[in-house]
Amino acid sequence: MIPITEQSSLYDNLETKSVQELTSAINQEDHKVAKAIEEVLPQVNDLITSIVSKLKNGGRMFYLGAGSGGRLSVLDVIELPTTYGLPKGIYNAILAGGEDRLIDALEEMEDDINEAWSRLSTANISEKDIVVGISASGSTPFVVEGLKQCRAHNITTGCIVSNLNSLIAAQADYPIEVLTGPEFITGSTRMKCGTAQKMLFDMISTSVMIQMGRIEGNNMIHVKLINDKIMDRGVKMLMKKADIENYEAAKSLLLQYGTVKNAMEKLVKNQD
Structure with missing residues (x-):
């Protein structure tokens, strides 16, 4: 049986289509992504709950991936320290070929069956941590072997794949099988599969950060003040939050204490 991600596109003779026809068809396919994710929300919820539990008990989260999905997981991890003030090293991504080669697209490295566990071992992976494999096909050797070694060492595993009954899902305690159907370009999993992965990364990491207390109300109270835009937002x-009318006074407090959360705690302490 041909895997869903390799099945022939529902569209043909694409080179004869107008720009309007192409964008309309791609948009129709993109509409299917959110619905596919809706179908697996219970599994997503279970994975998030497990990640939160691990992090609250001093563990770490690792994405393990290759290809488009692996690169998207790196981008998700990169943004968390700034957006949520999360200390580096808690949320991680291990990309086949190395995160420093992100733009080189070393697709051949996804066939390396030893690299994943070698790099996880270098990171001192333990039973306190959780590892989530990322693969559209669900059969990427780099990810399969990495998760297999994790389970052999009693390390909790999860995955995000786009085919049913995959080798990777078989090695996952918390499998997410999000079925977006054949791609617009046959086999081009950077499209719907990539979109689904990006949406899931956003959903998972945002929910985890909220559960970890990095958000108050709907505000990024731990955001790092790295530029003028974020400083103004802070x-x-x-x-x-503190009912301060003077902009410069609030800015001075923020610069002194580094985050909105710290400034608020200091103000409350001074009022006691």
Whole structure:
């Protein structure tokens, strides 16, 4: 049986289509992604709950991937320290070929069956941690062997794949099989599969950060003040939360204490 991700596109003779026809058809296919994710929300919820439990008990989260999905997981991890003030090393991504080769697309490295466990071992992976494999096909050797070694060492595993009954899902305690159907370009899993992966990364990491107390109300109270835009956002956030009318006074407090959360805690302490 041909895997879903390799089945022939529902569209043909694409070279004869107008731009309008192409974008309309791609958009129709993209509409299927959110529905496919809706079908697996219970499994997503279980994975998130497990990740939160691990992190709250001093563990770490590792994405293990290759190809488009692996690169997207790296981008997700990169953004968390700034957006949520999360210390580096808690949320991680291991990409076949190395994260430093992100733009080189070393697709041949996904066939290496030893690299994943070697790099996890270098990171001192333990039973306190959780490893989530990323693969559209569900058969990437780099990911399969990495998860297999994790299970042999009693390390909790999860996965995000786009085919049913895959080798990777068989090695996952928390499998997510999101079925987006044949790609618009046959086999081009950077399209719907990639979109689904990106949506799931956003959903998972955002929910984890909220559960870990990195958000208050709907505000990024731990955001790092790395540029003028974020500084302005932080000042206005502090003004609203602490009922401060003077912009410069709020900015001074924010610069002194580093985050909205720290500034708020100091103000509350001073009032006691």
